[in-house]
Amino acid sequence: xxxxxxxxxxxxxxxxxxxxxxxxxxxxxxxxxxxxxxxxxxxxxxxxxxxxxxxxxxxxxxxxxxxxxxxxxxxxxxxxxxxxxxxxxxxxxxxxxxxxxxxxxxxxxxxxxxxxxxxxxxxxxxxxxxxxxxxxxxxxxxxxxxxxxxxxxxxxxxxxxxxxxxxxxxxxxxxxxxxxxxxxxxxxxxxxxxxxxxxx
Numbered sequence: 001x002x003x004x005x006x007x008x009x010x011x012x013x014x015x016x017x018x019x020x021x022x023x024x025x026x027x028x029x030x031x032x033x034x035x036x037x038x039x040x041x042x043x044x045x046x047x048x049x050x051x052x053x054x055x056x057x058x059x060x061x062x063x064x065x066x067x068x069x070x071x072x073x074x075x076x077x078x079x080x081x082x083x084x085x086x087x088x089x090x091x092x093x094x095x096x097x098x099x100x101x102x103x104x105x106x107x108x109x110x111x112x113x114x115x116x117x118x119x120x121x122x123x124x125x126x127x128x129x130x131x132x133x134x135x136x137x138x139x140x141x142x143x144x145x146x147x148x149x150x151x152x153x154x155x156x157x158x159x160x161x162x163x164x165x166x167x168x169x170x171x172x173x174x175x176x177x178x179x180x181x182x183x184x185x186x187x188x189x190x191x192x193x194x195x196x197x198x199x200x
Contacts, residue, residue, distance in 0.1 A: 002014065003029065003181075003184060004042070007051050007052075007055050010047060011042065012027070012052055012055070013029070015055060015056070016168075016170060016180055016181060017170045017171065019171055020053075020056035020058055020143075020144060020147040021144055021147045021150075021151050022096075022151070022158070022169045023055075023056055024089055024092070024144045024148075025089055025092055025093045025168075026042075026169060026180075027041070027042040027043040027048070027089065028040055028042070028043070028086075028093075029042070029165065029166065029168070030165040030166065031093060031160075031166075031167030032165075032167050033165060041086075043085060043089070045078065045079075046067070046071040046078035046079075046081055046140055047068055047071060049081070049082060049085055049140045050064050050067045050068055051064070053140055053143050053144065056147075058143035058147065059139065059143055066134070067137065067139060070137055071137060071140075074137070078137055081137045081138060081140060081141055084141060085144075087107075088107065088108060088111055088141070088145070091105075093169065095108060095152065096151065096158050096169060097158075097169070111145050112145045112148060112149050114142075115141075115142035115143075115145040115146050116149060118131055118138075118142060119131055119132075119146065131143075156171055157171070157172045157173055158170070158171060158172060159172035161178075161179050162178070162185075163179060163180065163184070166180060166185050168180040
């Protein structure tokens with residue numbers, strides 16, 4: 001087992017959070033450590049954000065292809081969306097673990113409201129909410145923001161992995177889950193504890 005997986009040729013975190021918005025939060029590793037883009041960042045470009053959205057069924061395969069083509073045609077705009085996604089990801093993380101500032105709350109509330117305001121109700125063959133018209137680069141982030149609205153309103157129980165250099169979030173409705181992955185963070189902690197005991 002590992003922390004990462006390959007989806008459509010891109011390295012992304014292993015999907016284990018149980019909710020799309022938490023999967024976005026988990027595109028950063030080591031939340032308890034100072035941020036280091038070279039070692040902690042999975043969200044390296046808009047392609048990564050789009051592929052993550054597709055993996056979580058937030059966009060269709062057709063929309064994902066269109067968004068990736070648009071990103072390739074306008075790399076500066078794509079970078080701006082990724083930068084915004086990273087900032088709002090940090091705000092979402094802080095709010096969900098109980099450390100959100102008033103400024104973070106305002107930023108996230110505004111972003112989620114704007115994203116939801118762009119959606120329209122489609123009562124066609126597959127009823128649901130969608131972004132109308134041709135896909136735009138903001139859709140790659142806004143679909144996660146709409147998903148985050150449910151977490152922020154319903155406030156389900158969320159756990160934070162205590163593993164070294166981890167801190168990934170996950171739904172913990174039972175209250176019994178401790179680790180993001182027992183086979184990785186849990187085993188590392190057990191091995192470290194055993195090493196400490198045998199060193200004395």
